[in-house]
Amino acid sequence: MTDVDYYEILDVRPTATAAEIKAAYHRAVRSAHPDAGGTAGMFRLVTDAYRTLSDPQARAAYDAGAGRPRPGRPGPGDPGPDTAPAPEPSWGDEVRWEAGGTAEPGRAGRASETASDHAEHAPTWxxxxxxxxxxxxxxxxxxxxxxxxxxxxxxxxxxxxxxxxxxxxxxxxxxxxxxxxxxxxxxxxxxxxxxxxxxxxxxxxxxxxxxxxxxxxxxxxxxxxxxxxxxxxxxxxxxxxxxxxxxxxxxxxxxxxxxxxxxxxxxxx
Structure with missing residues (x-):
């Protein structure tokens, strides 16, 4: 079970329509992209939030509790309130792209995905x-x-x-x-x-x-x-x-x- 709120990441209400989620994603991705001063971790969170909330079935499962956090009601296998959850490796890393820098092991695939997503949303002439x-x-x-x-x-x-x-x-x-x-x-x-x-x-x-x-x-x-x-x-x-x-x-x-x-x-x- 994830410990982030996808609605909060996209800054929309849980009752937001598909059009509102898409518009919020375009706004969030501009500020979260490493080229615009954001971080690779935040860009990944924004992308994951949009992929979940833009798919009706995935969103329904998330809203039902399969992926959405429920304060005070840990699910089966979740750590108790006194147990700190183990962080996922590289989840939310504050990594910025620098000119001439070398990508760390395991991040090349995410950098390629980030670049392709940015090119997909780049404005045409x-x-x-x-x-x-x-x-x-x-x-x-x-x-x-x-x-x-x-x-x-x-x-x-x-x-x-x-x-x-x-x-x-x-x-x-x-x-x-x-x-x-x-x-x-x-x-x-x-x-x-x-x-x-x-x-x-x-x-x-x-x-x-x-x-x-x-x-x-x-x-x-x-x-x-x-x-x-x-x-x-x-x-x-x-x-x-x-x-x-x-x-x-x-x-x-x-x-x-x-x-x-x-x-x-x-x-x-």
Missing amino acids: SERWVRTPRGLAAVRWGGWVTAALFVLLTAVLFLLPGWVRPTAAGADVLGSLLDHRAVLTIVVVVYAVAAVFGFLGLLWLPVTLLHVCVLVLVVLGWPLAYWGLAETWERLAFAGVAVVWIVYAAAMTAVPLWQSARFRLDQAT
């Missing part, structure tokens, strides 16, 4: 960036800007089709799509639904691949098919539409990643 003022502004306004660009592109398709396809191009697939408003409406609505799921991260990869394919058609296909047929103003208009599409596609790719990084940070804190 996107998580570091969303903490900056620019990152916060991008997460806050990115969704609105993306929606505004989508509305602008949709308006061009329905109201200014000549900006997308020259009038002298004759009959082709793109012309048939632009001329049949019912079919164009269905295509736009289906894409809008997929784009919403992509923005939420559920269909991020398929929507991103779709944007890449459209970008290839915009950059390579349009000049090959329509450049010689388009007038100067039609070329300039399409160039403007292409720039808006590129910005929109980039936002549809980046903003969901930034929002996901911000969500992970919020969960960690």
Whole structure:
């Protein structure tokens, strides 16, 4: 039976939820890590506490008394109140990592485990960036800007089709799509639904691949098919539409990643 209180180590109540335990672990591990001025022993206690309390079965057994101390009621085989418990070797050692130091026998495995745990919780580039003022502004306004660009592109398709396809191009697939408003409406609505799921991260990869394919058609296909047929103003208009599409596609790719990084940070804190 252990003589430490895992709830006290993580500074949470015994009724804490799984999310509260996870957030408390992230707070505790930052201060307990040897690189942050903590000790290897305290880092091990924090890790053991989280592994026990984050597992429903292990936590239930711990709460039932299999691992949690009960003052005044020693369990079978526990030492009596007048008998000092024998300390576990190296349990809670006040060992700090020093540059150029040599690990003592038996501690190499724990040091490797500590380093891997620290690397697992190290923030990614996107998580570091969303903490900056620019990152916060991008997460806050990115969704609105993306929606505004989508509305602008949709308006061009329905109201200014000549900006997308020259009038002298004759009959082709793109012309048939632009001329049949019912079919164009269905295509736009289906894409809008997929784009919403992509923005939420559920269909991020398929929507991103779709944007890449459209970008290839915009950059390579349009000049090959329509450049010689388009007038100067039609070329300039399409160039403007292409720039808006590129910005929109980039936002549809980046903003969901930034929002996901911000969500992970919020969960960690």
